Amino acid sequence: xxxxxxxxxxxxxxCPGATPCxxxxxxxxxxxxxxWAILWKDxxxxxxxxxxxxxxxxxxxxxxxxxxxxxxxRVDNKVAVAPGxxxxxxxxxxxxGLGRTxxxxxxxxxxxxxxxxxxxRRAIYLAKLLGNVLFIGVVEIVALPVFAALxxxxxxxxxxxxxxxFGTLGIATIGTLFSAIAAATxxxxxxxxxxxxxxxxxxxxxxxRATGDLLAPALNEPPWLGLIIAFDVIFLSxxxxxxxxxxxx
Amino acid sequence: xxxTSSIMHxxxxxxxxxxxxxxxxxxxxxxxxKSFGLxxxxxxxxxxxxxxxxxxxxxxxxxxxxxxxxxxxxxxRPNAGSVSIEGLDSEQYAQQTRHLVGxxxxxxxxxxxxxxxxxxxxxxxxxxVANPQExxxxxxxxxxxxRRTHERVSTFSRxxxxxxxxxxxxxxxxxxxxxDEADTGxxxxxxELINALLAEHTAHNGSTLFTTHQLERALADSDKIVLLxxxxxxxxxxxxxxxxxxxxxxxxxxxx
Amino acid sequence: xxxxKPDTSVRQQDTPVSTKRSAGFPLASLLLGGLALGGxxxxxxxxxxxxxxxxxxxxxxxxxxxxxxxxxxxxxxxIILTICGVVYLWQRDERWDWAARASAEIGAVFLSLAxxxxxxxxxxTWGTWWTWDPQLTTTLILWFMFIAYLMLRSYxxxxxxxxxxxxxxxxxxxxxxxIIYESAVWWRTLHPPKEIGVAGALPSEVVLTxxxxxxxxxxxxxxxxxxxYQLQRAQTLAERLRALVE
Numbered sequence: 001x002x003x004x005x006x007x008x009x010x011x012x013x014x015c016p017g018a019t020p021c022x023x024x025x026x027x028x029x030x031x032x033x034x035x036w037a038i039l040w041k042d043x044x045x046x047x048x049x050x051x052x053x054x055x056x057x058x059x060x061x062x063x064x065x066x067x068x069x070x071x072x073x074r075v076d077n078k079v080a081v082a083p084g085x086x087x088x089x090x091x092x093x094x095x096x097g098l099g100r101t102x103x104x105x106x107x108x109x110x111x112x113x114x115x116x117x118x119x120x121r122r123a124i125y126l127a128k129l130l131g132n133v134l135f136i137g138v139v140e141i142v143a144l145p146v147f148a149a150l151x152x153x154x155x156x157x158x159x160x161x162x163x164x165x166f167g168t169l170g171i172a173t174i175g176t177l178f179s180a181i182a183a184a185t186x187x188x189x190x191x192x193x194x195x196x197x198x199x200x201x202x203x204x205x206x207x208x209r210a211t212g213d214l215l216a217p218a219l220n221e222p223p224w225l226g227l228i229i230a231f232d233v234i235f236l237s238x239x240x241x242x243x244x245x246x247x248x249x
Numbered sequence: 250x251x252x253t254s255s256i257m258h259x260x261x262x263x264x265x266x267x268x269x270x271x272x273x274x275x276x277x278x279x280x281x282x283k284s285f286g287l288x289x290x291x292x293x294x295x296x297x298x299x300x301x302x303x304x305x306x307x308x309x310x311x312x313x314x315x316x317x318x319x320x321x322x323x324x325x326r327p328n329a330g331s332v333s334i335e336g337l338d339s340e341q342y343a344q345q346t347r348h349l350v351g352x353x354x355x356x357x358x359x360x361x362x363x364x365x366x367x368x369x370x371x372x373x374x375x376x377x378v379a380n381p382q383e384x385x386x387x388x389x390x391x392x393x394x395x396r397r398t399h400e401r402v403s404t405f406s407r408x409x410x411x412x413x414x415x416x417x418x419x420x421x422x423x424x425x426x427x428x429d430e431a432d433t434g435x436x437x438x439x440x441e442l443i444n445a446l447l448a449e450h451t452a453h454n455g456s457t458l459f460t461t462h463q464l465e466r467a468l469a470d471s472d473k474i475v476l477l478x479x480x481x482x483x484x485x486x487x488x489x490x491x492x493x494x495x496x497x498x499x500x501x502x503x504x505x
Numbered sequence: 506x507x508x509x510k511p512d513t514s515v516r517q518q519d520t521p522v523s524t525k526r527s528a529g530f531p532l533a534s535l536l537l538g539g540l541a542l543g544g545x546x547x548x549x550x551x552x553x554x555x556x557x558x559x560x561x562x563x564x565x566x567x568x569x570x571x572x573x574x575x576x577x578x579x580x581x582x583x584i585i586l587t588i589c590g591v592v593y594l595w596q597r598d599e600r601w602d603w604a605a606r607a608s609a610e611i612g613a614v615f616l617s618l619a620x621x622x623x624x625x626x627x628x629x630t631w632g633t634w635w636t637w638d639p640q641l642t643t644t645l646i647l648w649f650m651f652i653a654y655l656m657l658r659s660y661x662x663x664x665x666x667x668x669x670x671x672x673x674x675x676x677x678x679x680x681x682x683x684i685i686y687e688s689a690v691w692w693r694t695l696h697p698p699k700e701i702g703v704a705g706a707l708p709s710e711v712v713l714t715x716x717x718x719x720x721x722x723x724x725x726x727x728x729x730x731x732x733x734y735q736l737q738r739a740q741t742l743a744e745r746l747r748a749l750v751e
């Protein structure tokens with residue numbers, strides 16, 4: 001049994017033979033494996049809990065329909081309003097969804113189940129981030145064709161996809177970090193929008209403008225997609241580093 | 250002398266050079282303090298546990314037994330003091346010390362929507378256990394849950410949850426087992442299975458720190474007894490020097 | 506087999522901060538307060554009497570001498586808040602957290618004043634209470650960040666988790682503000698911007714008055730920081746004592 005024990009114990013402790021060069025590569029592989037494991041676990045938990053993502057999808061559709069009534073959409077001003085309506089719907093759906101991946105953990109004491117394990121806290125953040133992007137993304141995929149139909153706008157999906165992808169990533173980067181903070185408070189549904197909205201203003205401006213630019217191309221448009229990508233890169237790095245301070249106890 | 254300690258031996262000399270004196274210690278705690286918000290719970294704990302020892306932690310509710318175990322398990326950071334597990338400082342080497350520790354509490358720390366096997370496989374990946382499938386199935390069998398391998402944990406009874414929690418804690422062959430009222434909900438069969446696992450753990454020089462309210466249990470299953478009161482260790486002694494009556498008397502005195 | 510008596514003394518308390526120092530910084534407080542008062546009086550005199558009346562806007566332009574320093578103090582508070590937060594995360598000394606909260610409270614007040622004075626100035630100059638030019642937009646978002654910070658700290662109480670979360674919010678905010686400003690600038694280049702009104706070279710009296718105003722308000726900020734820091738310290742210690750006694 002001792003030999004079995006030696007084989008079983010994690011690689012960190014029992015690898016005297018490994019060369020120094022192997023270590024980072026192996027640690028990276030373990031890191032990625034753990035991100036993937038947590039993501040897969042979250043997806044499976046959410047899929048088996050049907051309420052969350054069906055409500056999110058319906059909510060996005062409802063917002064779009066309400067916008068249709070709220071704004072008088074004659075042909076000429078449709079293009080001006082449509083991008084804004086789309087992104088407001090996405091943002092509100094995101095806010096609903098952002099709490100989910102963190103809520104999965106908190107059901108039994110704040111994130112204890114994961115914190116118990118020797119898993120890198122940055123891996124937890126990335127897994128939660130990817131989970132959020134996935135959930136919000138599913139809602140967006142449903143909402144987009146409906147959007148095109150309701151607002152009767154031509155939809156070049158190819159060009160729109162990067163905007164939606166990177167925009168959602170930007171919202172989720174900030175949102176995942178702050179949903180971990182807000183989850184510790186009792187007024188989390190109120191607090192999360194308050195924390196997230198001011199910070200995602202650049203993404204909102206850029207995403208709406210970029211979408212509008214697709215529908216009605218204008219001259220001398222600033223590189224909105226570039227701004228979103230820069231935002232994503234900066235805040236992905238910063239949030240990954242800061243996440244551990246938020247979830248430790 | 251045997252496999253588990255020789256693994257640590259090699260690592261320890263590389264990682265922490267001043268552990269020559271601490272050969273054989275599983276836990277070393279000095280001046281541990283912890284407050285939750287405004288209330289101080291632990292006000293300066295000094296404790297030592299040697300490898301292969303079993304220690305019973307006694308004390309009234311709210312005296313910080315759970316907090317102490319949670320700090321050792323890496324769930325909470327202390328406000329002051331030092332904690333080292335097998336010579337590794339638990340703050341500096343947090344991830345390594347988590348590998349060494351298995352924690353069973355009255356909360357099972359499991360995911361309700363996943364099946365028993367999925368839970369164990371997940372935690373096996375978190376602890377980088379080699380041969381996860383094999384190990385998970387082996388443990389499911391050892392805790393008597395092989396018939397519920399593919400059933401969702403939300404359908405489990407309290408006793409079954411507890412058994413699965415034990416399986417989760419033992420997946421990575423921990424050197425130190427922390428047990429916080431770990432036998433709640435277990436029936437007779439459950440107790441037998443768990444005791445067998447515990448005996449095996451101790452036979453391989455694994456250390457155990459457990460909390461209990463039952464003085465008889467403390468006397469029967471431990472080598473050392475520690476009493477916590479008012480955030481301090483108010484009594485520490487060898488079990489073999491105690492009888493039930495003396496222990497009851499001490500307990501009463503200390504919890505006044 | 507030693508048996509030790511349980512310690513029930515309330516006095517054995519682990520405040521990480523020494524309570525020996527009573528009302529700290531009395532000299533600095535007095536000095537800064539005096540200088541700030543003097544500076545303010547000089548500023549008022551200069552703003553109304555020394556500086557020339559603006560040819561284009563007339564007397565209402567003088568609100569500039571209040572608006573700019575107040576906005577400056579608001580921005581400074583946010584930077585100080587972030588620095589204190591970063592040091593707190595590094596040192597885990599709660600005094601840095603008290604300073605951070607103090608800076609946040611002061612900053613929120615000053616930034617509110619900045620928005621109000623900016624709005625009034627806008628009304629007198631262009632006839633509208635609000636315009637979405639980059640400076641005002643960024644100021645507004647920054648104001649929301651202050652409010653979010655204060656609400657977060659309020660909800661989470663006076664715990665270490667609260668301090669850490671506040672610091673994280675401040676760090677993200679401080680990195681975000683330049684990006685917000687830049688995106689607002691891009692956004693507004695599509696619409697003709699309304700000039701704030703100081704086109705061309707500024708006469709030296711205006712510059713001098715502005716400098717004096719900035720210095721005075723910074724002194725005022727420093728003075729207030731000491732007061733509010735002491736307040737934060739007192740509140741935390743009082744809460745802790747209350748919890749022990751209950």
